[in-house]
Structures are given as structure tokens and as C-alpha cells.
Amino acid sequence: MSCPRCRSRKAKRHCPALQLDICPQCCGTEREETIACPLDCAYLRDARQHEKLVPMTAAESPYPGEEITERFLLLHQTQLILLTNALFVAAVAEEHADADVRTALDELINGSPAHPIAVAFSNRLAEVLAGLTPEAQTRFWSDDALRKLQIFLLRLAVGRDNGRSRGRAFVSFLEDHFNRTMGGR
Template sequence: MHGRICPQCCGEQREVTLDCPSDCPYLLQAREHEKPRSADQVDAAGLFLQVELSDQFMYEKEHLLMGLSYALAKASRADRSLHDQDLIAALTMLSKSYERRVNSGLHYEQPLTSESQRRAAAEIETMVKEYREAEQKHAGYTSLRDSDVLKALVFLLRLAHGRTSGRPKSRAFVDFLFSQFPEEAAVVAPAEAGSRIILP
């Protein structure tokens, strides 16, 4: 694409109106020099700051975090039209849903408007279900609580906000997930992939 677009348009419309390919050298170079987004560029409510994430939780639920990260990468590979904002929307909806379950016991999900976002959310829910089934099979019971799922979702949501450029067509977070789970290794189960979670 870089041979068909002027430098000014590239700079101004990159990931805004232009859906840049992940391997574009100009995009990669821009990401290297891009300043992290400031705190006032992210809605504090969207970070679920009321949810505390301890080092102990990160250690004890590492496989859950890996599994959910893998689910996001899998969803993004299945639907190449997904952008960071789509994953953030899916994670936000699920975080609100699980927070409601934890606080009131109500099971209600705010419907997502995008089919792609719904599929991403469904992939996450499938991973949670499979995680619980694996616990049941190996231990005879499941110890995963809804509050644990909420914390894991909030971790990924904060990670997404920290990785994305915030532009409408940004795929920086998506590309980060792909780097954690390379396509040729996608057949490897998350639990077998080792510790590759990078903190935001």
C-alpha cells in the first residue's frame, strides 16, 4: 500500500480511515516511535479500576490468562476484520456481565451490535467453559469463580488499552496477541505454551 499513498495521508490517516496491513514497514516504524497514550485518553470507567489485580492472582491464574489470551488470538485469526476496538468492546461487555454476576448474581449480557464482536465474546466464553471442564476432569471439582473470570477479563482489557493506539482501525493489540501465539504454533494448547504473558 505504501507505494500508492502519499506520506502525508499515511501519517494522518494511518489506522483511522486506512486499514493498514500489519506488516507495513511504515506502520511498524510508526509504532516504534509512538508515545504511549496518556491516562486522560482512556476512560477510567473502562479500566474497571474498582477491580484489584494482585500478583498472587496473576501467578495462580496464569493458565486462565493464557487461555483467554489464546481465545482472543484465535477469534482474531478467524475474523481478520477484527480491530482492537472490537476486542475491547467484547472484553468490556463481558467484564460488565461478570461484574454484575459477582455483585448481584444476575446473569445478563448487554448485546453487542457487531457480529464480529459477538463471535469474539463467544470464543472467550467457550474458553471459560473449557477451563472449568478441564478442572472438573482433573480435580473432580471446579475452583474457578466468576470473580476470577472478572479479574482475568479486566487484566486483558487493561492490556488491550495499553497496547492499542486508540485509533479506530488500530490492530496493535491484535498483532501483540499474534506475536504471543504464532500461527504455526496455534495448535499448541495454551497450557503447553509456557509462561508468555507480558504485563501491561
């Protein structure tokens, strides 16, 4: 059977996004471009192992004037885990691409959340904070720390960008992180 995408090569791979068998070449070239691949696609996961991340200098990173030290991240690791979880849940709820996540984080950093992920993230964060006592909220969160953690997440997202229009390498990274450290969603 020939590939329904190119109509010339043999269809050898089952594409879970299209629910069709397609050829390896179309899978490779259309992956996360014209095909919105699910995070659990075996071919996508395998391809992630071979992606080369482009190193970014401090000057090229988002908000280069903001210094975020390892010590700061260690002091705020609980908050970072909660923020990362809220971001991941918001991103996978509607199968958003990494570009959407980056836009949402930038909006949050600038205090103007309008993107659906930014709104969902803000709502999820409000739920988390509502579960804390007022004293714990004050002790646990500060606007400055929240902003720095969001900048850190944006830098991670930019650093994981694979250049594909529907790329979800950062969202996949978050999923892998939670599976390794917390046993899943």
C-alpha cells in the same frame, strides 16, 4: 506515478491493504483510520515502534475498584495464557479493531456477550474447558478469577489504545507476545 489517495505526491510505499502504491504522508495519516492495515504491514510495524502510550492512573483504568495483584496474575498465568489466546484468535478471525476487543471484553465482564468477538471468545473458552475433566474445571476456573483476568485484559487493551478508529495496537501486542513466548499462533 502519483498517489491514488491524494493525487498530488509521489507513490513510494506499497500498501498491502489497498494493493496499491501510496505516498508516505497518506500512509501515515490514513493508517488504521481509513485504511484497515494488516498486522504484518512493515510500515505499520515500524510505526508501532514509535507510538507513545499514554500512561493511565489506577482511577482512570476500567473497573478501578477491582484490585488485580501481580501475585494473582502469577497464580493464574496458565488461565491468562488460555484467555489471551482465545481473545487473540477471536479478534484476528474477522480482523476486528481494538475498539471491538474492548467492547467485547466489557460485555464479557458484565455477563452479556453479544459482540461477535465476545461470542467467539466464549465459544473458544468453552472448547478449552470441554477438554478438561470436571474436577480440573472446578479447580482451574472460578467465575471471580475469570472476571479479574478479563478486567486485566481490558486494562491492557485500554492502555495500548493508539486513538485510531481502526487501531489494532492491542491485537498486534497480543500477536507479538505469542510469537515471543509461544512461537506463533
